[in-house]
Amino acid sequence: MNINTIRRHFRESFRSLGRNGWMTFASISAVTVTLMIVGVFAMLMANVSHIASNLEQDVEIKVLIELTADAEAEQQLVNAIAHMPAIADYEYSSKEQELATLIEDFGDDWKLYEQSNPLHNVIYVRALQPKDIPHLAAEINNLSNTADVVYGEEKVERLFDALSLARNIGFFLIVGLLFTAVFLISNTIRITIIARGDEIEIMKLVGATNSFVRMPFLLEGMWLGMLGALIPMGLTIVLYHQLYDVVAPRVSGQLIELVPPTPVVYEVAGLLLLLAIAIGVVGSFMSVRKFLRI
């Protein structure tokens, strides 16, 4: 294929966009609508993931030390926990520090207890893998000198279940949506190509090779995809920024917060573009194939 031929294919693909006005519009619309939905779902997924990992990181195990344990026993317990491989980090907090936190959080009423502090000395433990928490808690509970081990058991487990369900559902929705998109778009392109089946036949009769006939169609599919991706990309970037600007200040400091726009919106936009190009080219390729057998 020489440079003149390549230039011709480009020229031809642009010209064909213009000359098939309505079909061009229909194909681009099909890409636009589907990618917009894909874009929304991709951003939802990103947020679910973000929230899930935030929550996971926030869960810690609170180990209450037996009141009867002396300093040496406490040190042994700390050492034993420190050597567990599933642990990310830990922090020792004396009962005086615990009470100080309580007073700070809930008010001076608690100062009453400064005289005879009923609280335990505590070790806070974070796990490397949040899903190891139940197992890790049980293990720690088996060590000597632990009075109790708490981590919000059932609540945490149910939360993890819900989040992983949400993630799986989101994933299947996106995959399903993409299949629908490929089907829809290659169908639209197929209609435009069926309308031009006679043209393809004539080209072949005049002595055009298959690749010569196919190239402009593939390029056209690529342009259709790219044009169709423009609006979804723009909307994803702009609308998510706006959403973030509105929502972020109201939820700051809370567990549930939105993913910051950068870089995720640009990643999603890039993904949409690649997806659109792939859909356009694959759609053209599949549709033009059956007309080349003459």
Add this chain to the structure above:
Amino acid sequence: MIEMQDVYKKYDNGMIAVKGISVKINKGEFVYVVGPSGAGKTTFIKLMYREERATKGSIIVNNFNVTKLSDQKVPQLRRQLGVVYQDFKLLPKLTVYENVAFALEVTEAEPKVIRKRVAEVLQKVGLTKKAKHFPQELSGGEQQRVAIARAIVNKPAVLIADEPTGNLDPDNAWSIMDIFNDINQDGTTIVMATHNKDIVNTMRRRVIAVEDGVIVRDEYGGDYGYEH
């Protein structure tokens, strides 16, 4: 140049349109293919550039073994032939100029060569002024001449034409025959299926008469031989 040996063509619906044709056409010949409607003339012609595949027999065109040709080589065969179709087969979205140029573009010829050659043939068929028009803006005779221009633009060794004067008035028909005669003088082999009694009887050439899928007459300087 063109050689067929005991060629059969059976269509998918069971119709046998060509039933054992053997023929030899030499370089530079001018051949009319005549016969009643449905005799198999178009089928006979389509076998030459492999729009249809022979069911049996061997076909040699321009040193291409057409019956054994792989799909990838078919474009090369077609580039050495010029075909004028009964229904023109012009690309509706391309101008006259672009339609003719297309036959050269597929061969990846130089743009300079394409421009020069297309201008030449448009002048030859008298359509220089209509170069920028689209096919549907032309009369039947003009479309026919575009089809001829496209067929001869890459100087084919063989020009194959299926009723190139069908639906044309006598003036238009004769101006097309003038063009054919011209390029035949230049050495191009011509195979032309026709129902035009006047032309066959006036411009005497080799006549191959086909009936019901077989050659019933093959005569140099013969006449049309049918009442209509």
